[in-house]
Amino acid sequence: xxxxxxxxxxxxxxxxxxxxxxxxxxxxxxxxxxxxxxxxxxxxxxxxxxxxxxxxxxxxxxxxxxxxxxxxxxxxxxxxxxxxxxxxxxxxxxxxxxxxx
Amino acid sequence: xxxxxxxxxxxxxxxxxxxxxxxxxxxxxxxxxxxxxxxxxxxxxxxxxxxxxxxxxxxxxxxxxxxxxxxxxxxxxxxxxxxxxxxxxxxxxxxxxxxxxxxxxxxxxxxxxxxxxxxxxxxxxxxxxxxxxxxxxxxxxxxxxxxxxxxxxxxxxxxxxxxxxxxxxxxxxxxxxxxxxxxxxxxxxxxxxxxxxxxxxxxxxxxxxxxxxxxxxxxxxxxxxxxxxxxxxxxxxxxxxxxxxxxxxxxxxxxxxxxxxxxxxxxxxxxxxxxxxxxxxxxxxxxxxxxxxxxxxxxxxxxxxxxxxxxxxxxxxxxxxxxxxxxxxxxxxxxxxxxxxxxxxxxxxxxxxxxxxxxxxxxxxxxxxxxxxxxxxxxxxxxxxxxxxxxxxxxxxxxxxxxxxxxxxxxxxxxxxxxxxxxxxxxxxxxxxxxxxxxxxxxxxxxxxxxxxxxxxxxxxxxxxxxxxxxxxxxxxxxxxxxxxxxxxxxxxxxxxxxxxxxxxxxxxxxxxxxxxxxxxxxxxxxxxxxxxxxxxxxxxxxxxxxxxxxxxxxxxxxxxxxxxxxxxxxxxxxxxxxxxxxxxxxxxxxxxxxxxxxxxxxxxxxxxxxxxxxxxxxxxxxxxxxxxxxxxxxxxxxxxxxxxxxxxxxxxxxxxxxxxxxxxxxxxxxxxxxxxxxxxxxxxxxxxxxxxxxxxxxxxxxxxxxxxxxxxxxxxxxxxxxxxxxxxxxxxxxxxxxxxxxxxxxxxxxxxxxxxxxxxxxxxxxxxxxxxxxxxxxxxxxxxxxxxxxxxxxxxxxxxxxxxxxxxxxxxxxxxxxxxxxxxxxxxxxxxxxxxxxxxxxxxxxxxxxxxxxxxxxxxxxxxxxxxx
Numbered sequence: 002x003x004x005x006x007x008x009x010x011x012x013x014x015x016x017x018x019x020x021x022x023x024x025x026x027x028x029x030x031x032x033x034x035x036x037x038x039x040x041x042x043x044x045x046x047x048x049x050x051x052x053x054x055x056x057x058x059x060x061x062x063x064x065x066x067x068x069x070x071x072x073x074x075x076x077x078x079x080x081x082x083x084x085x086x087x088x089x090x091x092x093x094x095x096x097x098x099x100x101x102x
Numbered sequence: 103x104x105x106x107x108x109x110x111x112x113x114x115x116x117x118x119x120x121x122x123x124x125x126x127x128x129x130x131x132x133x134x135x136x137x138x139x140x141x142x143x144x145x146x147x148x149x150x151x152x153x154x155x156x157x158x159x160x161x162x163x164x165x166x167x168x169x170x171x172x173x174x175x176x177x178x179x180x181x182x183x184x185x186x187x188x189x190x191x192x193x194x195x196x197x198x199x200x201x202x203x204x205x206x207x208x209x210x211x212x213x214x215x216x217x218x219x220x221x222x223x224x225x226x227x228x229x230x231x232x233x234x235x236x237x238x239x240x241x242x243x244x245x246x247x248x249x250x251x252x253x254x255x256x257x258x259x260x261x262x263x264x265x266x267x268x269x270x271x272x273x274x275x276x277x278x279x280x281x282x283x284x285x286x287x288x289x290x291x292x293x294x295x296x297x298x299x300x301x302x303x304x305x306x307x308x309x310x311x312x313x314x315x316x317x318x319x320x321x322x323x324x325x326x327x328x329x330x331x332x333x334x335x336x337x338x339x340x341x342x343x344x345x346x347x348x349x350x351x352x353x354x355x356x357x358x359x360x361x362x363x364x365x366x367x368x369x370x371x372x373x374x375x376x377x378x379x380x381x382x383x384x385x386x387x388x389x390x391x392x393x394x395x396x397x398x399x400x401x402x403x404x405x406x407x408x409x410x411x412x413x414x415x416x417x418x419x420x421x422x423x424x425x426x427x428x429x430x431x432x433x434x435x436x437x438x439x440x441x442x443x444x445x446x447x448x449x450x451x452x453x454x455x456x457x458x459x460x461x462x463x464x465x466x467x468x469x470x471x472x473x474x475x476x477x478x479x480x481x482x483x484x485x486x487x488x489x490x491x492x493x494x495x496x497x498x499x500x501x502x503x504x505x506x507x508x509x510x511x512x513x514x515x516x517x518x519x520x521x522x523x524x525x526x527x528x529x530x531x532x533x534x535x536x537x538x539x540x541x542x543x544x545x546x547x548x549x550x551x552x553x554x555x556x557x558x559x560x561x562x563x564x565x566x567x568x569x570x571x572x573x574x575x576x577x578x579x580x581x582x583x584x585x586x587x588x589x590x591x592x593x594x595x596x597x598x599x600x601x602x603x604x605x606x607x608x609x610x611x612x613x614x615x616x617x618x619x620x621x622x623x624x625x626x627x628x629x630x631x632x633x634x635x636x637x638x639x640x641x642x643x644x645x646x647x648x649x650x651x652x653x654x655x656x657x658x659x660x661x662x663x664x665x666x667x668x669x670x671x672x673x674x675x676x677x678x679x680x681x682x683x684x685x686x687x688x689x690x691x692x693x694x695x696x697x698x699x700x701x702x703x704x705x706x707x708x709x710x711x712x713x714x715x716x717x718x719x720x721x722x723x724x725x726x727x728x729x730x731x732x733x734x735x736x737x738x739x740x741x742x743x744x745x746x747x748x749x750x751x752x753x754x755x756x757x758x759x760x761x762x763x764x765x766x767x768x769x770x771x772x773x774x775x776x777x778x779x780x781x782x783x784x785x786x787x788x789x790x791x792x793x794x795x796x797x798x799x800x801x802x803x804x805x806x807x808x809x810x811x812x813x814x815x816x817x818x819x820x821x822x823x824x825x826x827x828x829x830x831x832x833x834x835x836x837x838x839x840x841x842x843x844x845x846x847x848x849x850x851x852x853x854x855x856x857x858x859x860x861x862x863x864x865x866x867x868x869x870x871x872x873x874x875x876x877x878x879x880x881x882x883x884x885x886x887x888x889x890x891x892x893x894x895x896x897x898x899x900x901x902x903x904x905x906x907x908x909x910x911x912x913x914x915x916x917x918x919x920x921x922x923x924x925x926x927x928x929x930x931x932x933x934x935x936x937x938x939x940x941x942x943x944x945x946x947x948x949x950x951x952x953x954x955x956x957x958x959x960x961x962x963x964x965x966x967x968x969x970x971x972x
Contacts (some may be wrong), residue, residue, distance in 0.1 A: 015127065016135045034131070035141030039149035042124075046153065061134055064127040 002083065003030070004037070004044060005068060005076040012055070012067035015041055041066060049075050111154040124150060162492070169493040179465060180497065182863070183458045187501025187548060189856050190454030192508020194447045195541045197849075199509065200516050201440040203349075203531045205429055210344050212285025218393065219428040220250065220383040220400065223419050225689040229431050231381045233414070234359070234373040236407060237277075240383070240420070243403050246396035247385040251276065251283035254381050255351055258365065259631065259824045261328040262315035268328070270631065270826045271311075274346060274353040275362050281306075281340075283386050284347070291323040291338030298358050305334040309342040311354040329355065330365045331635055331822070347384060349429065350527045367636035377414040385422070396422050417689070438925035445922060446602055446850065449595045450857050451548060456588040457864045458497065459552040463585055464871050466490075466560040473560055483561040490560060494553025495546075502545025509537060519845055527672070559584075586904060589861075589868045593908025594915055596854075596861035597945055601916050602923050603847075603854030604937035609776070610847045618835060619770035620669055621709035624660070625831035626805040627668055627798045628812055632823045643791050645819060650701070652815050653799055658808060661800035663707035666698040666792050668831070670838045674698075674773050677783055680752040681740040682760075691756060695736060696772045697783035699790040705767070707800045715747050715765030722786040729786060730761035735769040736781035751783065753790075761785060775839050798831070805830045858945075861908075862952050869901045870956040880960050881967075890961040897960050901953025902946065909942045 007013065007021045018041070019034040044050045049072030055065045068076070110116050128143055151157060173180040208214035220240070222230045232240070237252045244250065253276040259268035274280075281293035289309060298304055305327055307315075316322035327334045334357065345352045359381075363371045372378055387396055404420035423431070430437050466473070473486060516531040632645045646664060653662045667675045677697030686693070704710070705717040713734060722729055730751055737746035750760045769779050787795070801808050809828055816825050873880075880893055916938075 014131065014134070016131045016140065033141035034135075035143055035146040038128075038143075038146040039153060042150045043153050061130065063130045063134060 002076065002079045003032075004040065005049065005072055005079070008050060008066060008068045008072070009076065012065040014063040014065050016063075018066065044072070048072075111156055112159075117151075117154060117156070120154070121151075165489050165492040166496065168489065169496050172493060173496065176465070179461055180500075183461055183497045184500045184504055186454040186457045186860055186863070187498060187545070188504035188508055189860070190447075190451040191502050191505030191541055191544045191548070192512060193853060193856060194451055194544050195505060195509035195537050196512025196516065197443045197447045198540045199513050199531050199533065199537045201444060202536060203529050204436045205349075205426070205433075205440050207349075207530070207536065209284075209347055209425055210286075211347070214425065216386050217284070217425065218385050218387060218396070219423045219425060220385050221421055221423070221428070222379055222404070223421050224417055226692065226694065228421070229428075230379045230418075232383050232420075233376045233378050234381060235376040236379070236415070237381055237383055239407060240400075240403055243406075244385075244396075244399060246387060246391045246399050248388045249279055249283035250383060250385040251280045252359065252381040252383045253277065253280055253347070254359070254362075255346075255348060255353060256365075257631070258329045258355060258357075259331075259635070259822075260355060263326075268822060268824045270824050271354040272351050273329070273355040273357060275359045275365075276356050277359050280356070283384060284344070285386075286341065286344045288338035289341040291336070293338055294356075294358055298360075302358060303332055303334045303361065304337045304358065305329065306338040306340060306356040307336055308340050308345070308352065308354045308356075310352075312339045327355070329357065330367075332361075332364060345528075345530075347382070350529060352528050376411055379418075393422055393424070438922075442602070442922055442925065443849070445919070446599050446853050449599050450853055450860070451544065452551075453592045453595050453857055453860045453864070455548045455552040456592045457860050457867070458494075458548075459556055460585050460588050460864055460867060462494070462552065462556040463559070464867070466556050470560065477561075486561045487557045490557035491549075491553050494549050494557065498545040498549035498553070499542075501548075502541045505545070506533070506538065506541050509533065509541065513537075515845070515848070519842060555584075585868055585871075589864050589904050590908040590911065592861040592864045593905050593945060593949070594910075594912035596857040597909055597912030597941060598915050598919055599850075599857035600854045600941045600945070601912075601937055603850045604941055605923060605934065606847050606850045608934035608937055610843050613775050613839065613843060616771070616775050618670070618775070618839075619710070619768060621707075621800075622831050622835040624801045624803075624805050625708070625798055626801060626808050626812065627796055627827065627829065627831055627834070628816070628825055629794070629796050629827040630816055630823050630825055631794045632820065635820070635822050637793075639791055639793070642793055645823070646787075646795055648819055649797065649816065652819065653797065653812065656808075656811055656815065658802050658811075659799055660802045661703060661707045663703035663798045663800075664701040664787055664795045665704055665708075665798060666700070666787075666795060668796050668798065668834070669708075669770055669772050670774070670835060671796075671827075672773075672838075677785070678754055678758075679783060680756045680758070681736075682750040682752075683744075684740045693740070693781075695781040695783055697785065699785050699787045699792050699795075701787045704784075704798070707798055710770065711768040713766045713768055715763070717765060718784070718786045723788050724791075726789075728759055728761040728789055729764045731765040731767055731784040732763055733767045733769045733782040735779040736783060737766055739781050753785070761789075796827070805832070858948065862948050865901060865904060865949055866952040866955065868904070869897060869953045870959075872900065873897055873956040873960045876960075877963065880963055884963065893961040894954070894957040897957035898950065898953050901949050901957075905946055905949035909945055912945075913938075913942070 003022055004018055007018050007025070013021060015038055016034055019032055019037050022030055022032055022037075041050070045052060045066070049069060050066045051069050052064050052066045054062055056062055111120075124147060128140075128147070131140060132143075151160075209217060211217055220232070222232050222236070224230060231254075232252065234252065237250070241247075241250045253274045256273055256275060257270050258273040260271040260273070261268045276294070278294045278296050278298055281288065287293075288306065290312075291306070293306065294304065307322065307327070312322045316325060322336050322339055325336045327336055340356065357365070359373060362368075362373060366372070385396075387393070400420035400422055404415075404418065408415045408418060476486060477483070510533050513531050513533050517529075519529055519531070630649075632642050637645060650662050650664065653659055667673060674696055675698055676694050678692045679695055679697070680692055684693075700718065702718045702720050702722065705712060712731070715731070718729070718731065730753075732746055732751075737744075741749060746763050746766055749763045751763065752758045752760050767782075767784065769782070771777060772780055772782060797812075799805075799808055799812065813825050813828065816823055880896075883893060883896075
């Protein structure tokens with residue numbers, strides 16, 4: 002989902018996605034590219050993202066991934082599910098009452 | 103991943119393209135970000151490959167590639183292993199196809215397992231058929247069966263066109279629902295209709311018959327077919343796969359049971375005779391009904407019939423059996439033969455497997471370093487076992503495939519086995535899918551047997567010590583113990599097989615030494631069946647009288663005789679007898695003995711010795727006193743220590759006509775040379791006319807030369823009477839006695855030879871292996887002064903001890919297995935002491951030679967070089 006969300010902004014290559022997630026989360030989520038890559042391939046096989054060779058900002062060839070229509074739909078669904086989940090958890094947790102340590 | 107994607111990825115080129123793409127992509131990213139930043143890319147790629155979903159296949163393929171390379175490096179090992187297995191699996195498959203033909207093959211019908219045999223039993227005979235009225239009652243009353251069909255095999259004179267001469271063919275008289283119950287759909291035309299059960303001249307023909315007589319097309323349907331002189335219309339053709347419901351008889355023609363009366367020209371309808379228990383009944387059980395509950399229902403129906411029809415059904419019960427149960431009851435001797443042969447070939451397979459296991463063990467020692475390295479760099483033991491098992495499986499499958507060729511050769515040999523008869527009986531030994539499946543199964547089973555233990559042992563290798571020892575491993579005495587056991591076991595099993603072969607040979611020689619007890623030279627015989635032309639009994643008698651008179655005057659004929667059944671011909675006739683004064687065992691009222699109607703010339707033409715009393719003469723006429731001649735065994739069985747001459751025998755039943763015994767003939771062989779002596783009754787033809795007789799002609803010169811004149815003689819009396827089984831008695835005798843048994847002997851002999859060869863190879867391999875491992879030791883021994891002879895003896899001793907142990911075990915095994923072996927060829931004096939002495943001696947000699955070759959090599963070692971080898 003994170004990958005799909007990241008690609009909503011535009012096409013990126015594999016390493017770019019990893020970097021993007023890291024910076025977007027203020028370095029909190031340090032996903033190594035090595036772990037991200039198989040996930041990318043899985044998403045591609047499911048048809049949610051598509052890839053094509055393009056030239057990067059530094060004039061280097063790289064494979065760029067972008068969201069497909071199916072991926073966009075999926076993201077919408079996942080996102081609303083996620084939002085439900087967050088609000089449910091939020092209701093349970095609420096603001097933390099005074100806890101006596 | 104979708105199914106479609108997965109299947110796409112099954113295609114190797116697709117995976118290769120993806121792989122290239124992936125490497126390129128990652129390469130480009132390394133250029134952008136540097137490999138350190140990207141993390142473990144090898145693992146990432148491995149994970150991606152896993153998403154393609156075929157890693158297991160990849161790893162198996164890798165195993166196979168690796169195994170093939172490993173085997174390719176040692177072609178000698180691979181060749182010996184595959185050859186051993188091919189011989190053993192081939193022998194097993196050939197014998198399996200033989201057993202299949204004799205006993206095991208299911209009926210060629212739909213879901214054969216649900217089709218059961220329903221018969222009747224009496225205290226005298228547990229395998230009787232059913233009469234049509236009984237069958238009809240059963241069909242009406244029974245709830246256990248979804249269908250019950252009845253049929254009877256007979257021979258008919260068939261002419262495919264009005265002009266063609268009649269030929270004797272097997273035919274099945276069937277109930278209207280026969281094909282429906284069998285679940286067989288005609289390949290052309292239709293099956294019989296319910297209203298055709300009674301007396302409609304319609305026929306179905308077998309596929310083969312159609313091919314022979316109506317070349318191709320649908321033209322057979324609607325054709326006219328003359329059967330026993332009656333014109334039938336062909337309405338259907340059975341499919342090629344349907345060869346009838348009997349093992350050795352394949353009917354060419356199917357006609358409705360209702361035609362039985364007209365075909366046989368009988369005055370009364372045989373279908374209304376409750377006393378004629380000659381129908382075979384097959385029933386398909388309804389869903390959810392067990393054999394036991396069907397049997398319970400049959401018992402009730404049978405008891406009701408017994409109460410209602412005391413005369414015909416007294417002591418008669420109904421029994422349901424599986425096809426296999428019926429076959430075993432019919433031919434228990436075949437079961438014994440099959441057990442013995444299958445047992446022997448199984449031993450051969452074990453010998454071959456031990457051989458391969460031994461080779462693998464030797465090889466695994468040599469490979470321990472390689473395995474140790476693989477283990478030490480982190481291969482799981484399971485993984486190593488899997489790799490080794492892949493190798494074994496490849497060897498086994500190659501052996502199984504090559505074994506099929508061996509089996510094919512064996513099957514060709516077995517196909518020459520035949521029972522001489524006309525129309526021909528069929529022994530369907532063939533290479534079919536059942537045999538192929540059996541071969542693969544045998545290969546798979548042997549793979550587990552020979553592959554798993556060595557693989558396990560190898561994988562348990564303590565890799566630290568294996569690496570230290572530098573690939574040599576330790577050569578302690580205990581290290582070859584497992585292999586010693588294997589080799590001794592091989593020799594023991596080879597001994598069992600060889601002794602079986604020896605016993606067979608001894609029995610075969612005994613049999614050849616047995617006199618036939620009748621003349622076999624200068625005799626030619628032929629069968630005729632005037633009854634198929636609806637001759638009346640008087641016409642038949644006149645026909646035979648004219649035939650005998652005509653043949654007697656032919657040039658080159660020294661004598662003529664007639665008999666109902668020629669000794670040693672496959673079809674023997676029996677008579678039911680009540681010997682005067684004989685105390686029957688409880689529950690029995692009659693006895694069944696071999697018997698035949700013969701004419702006055704029979705005893706002199708066939709040279710059957712009359713021990714006491716007289717032979718039949720021309721004065722034994724229909725009107726004169728009824729007489730009979732019994733053989734010595736009959737007298738001994740029914741009138742022990744009494745004078746048989748003058749005793750009376752009632753024929754057929756206790757109320758039957760009584761015949762007085764006027765002579766005692768020497769006991770001969772009737773069905774087979776190795777049968778136990780059987781009681782036999784001769785009755786004069788004139789007093790007991792039969793519809794079908796065999797003519798026996800004694801020739802002055804070459805008997806075979808009379809064949810054509812004899813055929814012409816029959817034709818000149820009536821051209822429509824079929825002539826069959828025209829052959830010399832010498833030919834019959836050879837095919838019945840010599841050929842079949844010679845083939846059996848060859849079969850068992852070949853097994854013995856294969857067993858011996860495999861065991862010898864195993865022994866040689868082990869001794870040679872030990873020599874190669876003890877090079878250093880021998881070097882030292884020679885260096886400190888051992889003579890060549892000492893070294894040779896050292897090696898020889900080992901081979902001989904192994905073989906001695908094997909022989910001792912083999913002796914014990916043979917003693918245990920002897921009853922099974924003896925059951926396989928009954929009536930032959932099998933425990934020949936010569937065999938028990940010769941086989942161990944031969945084995946010892948072969949072992950000595952097998953160990954001498956490596957022993958010489960050991961003795962020829964140059965001590966300096968041997969030591970430097972270290």
